[in-house]
Amino acid sequence: xxxxxxxxxxxxxxxxxxxxxxxxxxxxxxxxxxxxxxxxxxxxxxxxxxxxxxxxxxxxxxxxxxxxxxxxxxxxxxxxxxxxxxxxxxxxxxxxxxxxxxxxxxxxxxxxxxxxxxxxxxxxxxxxxxxxxxxxxxxxxxxxxxxxxxxxxxxxxxxxxxxxxxxxxxxxxxxxxxxxxxxxxxxxxxxxxxxxxxxxxxxxxxxxxxxxxxxxxxxxxxxxxxxxxxxxxxxxxxxxxxxxxxxxxxxxxxxxxxxxxxxxxxxx
Numbered sequence: 001x002x003x004x005x006x007x008x009x010x011x012x013x014x015x016x017x018x019x020x021x022x023x024x025x026x027x028x029x030x031x032x033x034x035x036x037x038x039x040x041x042x043x044x045x046x047x048x049x050x051x052x053x054x055x056x057x058x059x060x061x062x063x064x065x066x067x068x069x070x071x072x073x074x075x076x077x078x079x080x081x082x083x084x085x086x087x088x089x090x091x092x093x094x095x096x097x098x099x100x101x102x103x104x105x106x107x108x109x110x111x112x113x114x115x116x117x118x119x120x121x122x123x124x125x126x127x128x129x130x131x132x133x134x135x136x137x138x139x140x141x142x143x144x145x146x147x148x149x150x151x152x153x154x155x156x157x158x159x160x161x162x163x164x165x166x167x168x169x170x171x172x173x174x175x176x177x178x179x180x181x182x183x184x185x186x187x188x189x190x191x192x193x194x195x196x197x198x199x200x201x202x203x204x205x206x207x208x209x210x211x212x213x214x215x216x217x218x219x220x221x222x223x224x225x226x227x228x229x230x231x232x233x234x235x236x237x238x239x240x241x242x243x244x245x246x247x248x249x250x251x252x253x254x255x256x257x258x259x260x261x262x263x264x265x266x267x268x
Contacts, residue, residue: 002268004034005083006041006261009075011205011234013261015041016083019048019061028067030268035065041266044197044204045076049084056098058084064199072099072144074208078113078258081106086260101144114255117144117212123247125220131166138167139217143252145198146178147213151221155184155194160203164196179207183214191218192231205234212254215240220247 002024007014015034017024026048035043043065050059060080062073081095085108093108102118124140127148139149148167152158160182167173167180180196193214195207215228219242226241238256242249 001265003263003265004041005263006043007079007083007259008261009079009206009208009258010232010236010238010256012045012073012075012079012207013043014045014047014076014079015043016047016080017049018087020051022050024048026061026063030067031063032065032067034266034268035067041264044200045070045073047076047080049080052096052098054098054103056096056103057090057092058095059098062099064197066199066201068199069100070145070199071101072104072209074115074117074144074210074212074254075206075256075258076208077104077106077115078208078254078256081108081113081115082258082260099144111257112255113258114253115208117209117252117254120144120212120216120249120252122146123216123220125217127172129167129170129172131163131170138172139220140173140178141213141216143209143212143216145209146173146176147181147210148173148178149181149183149214149217151183151185153184155182155192158182158194160194160196164203165201168196168198168201179210181207181210181214183218185218185222186231188222188224189227190229190231191215194233203233206232206236206238208238208254208256211238212240212252216242216249216252219244
């Protein structure tokens with residue numbers, strides 16, 4: 001019998017467990033079953049809390065809904081921070097979280113959670129690709145996980161599943177693949193986006209590292225000052241801030257909601 005918590009981060013939903021005693025053996029099939037929306041709890045991703053091995057407060061193990069472990073997840077990290085803060089192990093509202101992508105720092109506010117990500121890398125602009133027989137320019141940056149971004153004039157009519165899948169599996173991004181984002185500029189400091197997530201293999205209502213990636217690519221293309229506010233399909237608006245030296249970013253933060261939906265137990 002597995003005790004779990006269901007959490008929501010701007011429409012990105014997660015199942016999270018406290019596994020600091022390592023009593024739960026996590027394999028791909030179990031995680032995929034728990035995330036299944038028909039035969040399990042249902043979630044975009046699964047997280048396990050473990051003890052940090054690198055001087056963090058906690059270690060975050062993150063799995064996509066297909067059961068494969070991933071480097072990290074921005075909205076997941078914000079939910080993770082809210083969850084571990086509620087464990088009441090400490091009163092500190094600043095929490096250091098060890099991830100595969102590096103150490104990140106979270107700060108707990110009354111309604112929101114802010115995370116500071118590891119420094120983004122592998123920035124590439126104007127990559128020429130053929131997508132379903134059409135020439136396109138794609139931008140790319142890794143904000144803990146890889147993100148490809150296409151700037152569009154409007155979002156509603158895009159076939160996210162078809163085009164997003166084609167970008168996600170494109171040979172340019174092989175062998176790991178990439179998340180695929182579609183970005184519409186609303187104003188100088190406001191964007192609306194849609195995201196096709198690798199590992200979920202479909203559109204999600206939000207993607208934290210994708211939100212950050214879109215904001216930084218927007219800065220590259222328009223040379224703006226932070227913050228950037230990003231509207232996601234789930235209806236929330238999240239804030240991205242950063243410091244920049246030439247084209248290198250540091251102190252990148254993402255701020256938005258992270259809420260507990262319900263708690264329960266399930267047979268595994």
